[in-house]
Amino acid sequence: MVSHLGIAVDVELADGTRQRVRVARKSGIVVGDDVVVDGERALMQHRRTALLRRSPGGGVHVVAANLDVLGVVAAVDPPARAGLVDRAAVAARSAGIEPFLVINKVDLDGAADIVTATSARVAGDLRIFAVSAASGEGTAALADFIASRGRGALVGPSGVGKSSLLNRLMPGTELNVRTLSDAHGAGRHTTTVSTLHKLPGGGELVDTPGIREFGLVDVLKGDLARFFPGFHVVDDACRFRDCLHCDEPGCAIKVAVTSARVPEARYRAYLNLLAEL
Ligand SMILES: Nc1nc2c(ncn2[C@@H]2O[C@H](COP(=O)(O)OP(=O)(O)OP(=O)(O)O)[C@@H](O)[C@H]2O)c(=O)[nH]1
Ligand SMILES: [Mg+2]
Ligand SMILES: [Zn+2]
Incomplete structure (x- = not known):
């Protein structure tokens, strides 16, 4: 399943074509789920992995199904909040998913110091990609990594450039990104639904809406x-x-x-x- 639109989901069929299937609003099907389409219904299949997150409101969400890796995205501006990186990494590992860190917007002034400080916290433990969606710097290594692992998702605060990275990794795709006129709308979320994309060099990547916190669910x-x-x-x-x-x-x-x-x-x-x- 590639995107959930409330009362319908877009699924990709075995022959590569896409079809919109009606589902109950509370179907529980999330992006990345394998489904069997039975007439007008989509039936969820067994999940290899499920990444859980508790939202600030207390609700438990499956961020995406069947992920191999999770990219926690921070930016030179806004910089990473350690709490979010730590929690997302722990949640991923608890679910059998390999976390990695993406530091975007390295084209901005002061990037080197922020990359050094952010990397120091997780160095030697999480794989780190310092990239610029704007210039393309570092994105080839990120694409190679996704291709080698399978399916990934990008999570992180609003405005760090998750959708911009996907647009950079998939020439021809035009996911909505925050425009200059919205730039001061603090906390404004540009992406509102998760979508799964096949990368040209192999592998798949899920774009997700911005989150303020990654609450842990039942982590021992x-x-x-x-x-x-x-x-x-x-x-x-x-x-x-x-x-x-x-x-x-x-x-x-x-x-x-x-x-x-x-x-x-x-x-x-x-x-x-x-x-x-
Ligand atoms: N300078 C610079 N700006 C960038 C870069 N990547 C993204 N931006 C800008 O950052 C802003 C936010 O980018 P988005 O891609 O919409 O961010 P997002 O993480 O998808 O945000 P949500 O969908 O709200 O979660 C936009 O104005 C982009 O143009 C980059 O590498 N360098
Ligand atoms: Mg976005
Ligand atoms: Zn000990």
């Missing part, structure tokens, strides 16, 4: 401890396999914080998230 403390971005730089194992890196003896993460191999701020961000679960 042990999964947070294993998946928090920035801890993978530590090669040594904790004494206990289910270590939460708090007060356990023989915790390799705490040793790494003491020796500054894991920045103190990273560790505090982890403890805050742990306290939330």
Whole structure:
């Protein structure tokens, strides 16, 4: 299924043609779902992966179905909010999806400092693509990565350039992007529905509406401890396999914080998230 329009979904059939099928508003079918079209109905099939997010209102959403990778998009302006990157990365890994970080708008002044600061938080742990949808810089590497992995989605705050990146990766596509006249409409969401696109070099990428926060859904403390971005730089194992890196003896993460191999701020961000679960 390639897009959900409220009472209908667009599906791509096995022969590559597209068809609009009516569905109940609460069908539960999301972009990326495999469906069997039975007359006027679309029946959802088993999902390989499902990326869950809790919205600020408390509702649980499936961001997309059957993803292999998740691109968390930040920009030089607006810059990344660590909380969103951390949560989205943990949610992805918990769902068996490989997260990566995209820093867009590297054509803007001051890009180098922001790329360095943003990368430092997750370096060695998340794959990072510094790109410009405007100039095309870095986008070929991103396209190659998607082609090698299969299906990805781009998530992130409104205005970071998710739709602009898709337009750059798929010449001939014209997804709506924020125009100059809207530029000061803070919090304005240009994209309102998710859409799935096949990239010319292989792989698929889902464009999603901007989000302010990526709330975690039913993530276990042990999964947070294993998946928090920035801890993978530590090669040594904790004494206990289910270590939460708090007060356990023989915790390799705490040793790494003491020796500054894991920045103190990273560790505090982890403890805050742990306290939330
Ligand atoms: N300078 C510069 N501007 C960019 C770049 N990419 C996108 N923009 C601009 O950033 C603004 C937002 O881009 P969009 O693609 O609409 O952002 P989005 O993430 O899809 O936003 P939502 O759909 O609201 O979630 C537009 O004015 C784009 O022209 C870039 O690489 N460099
Ligand atoms: Mg958009
Ligand atoms: Zn530990």
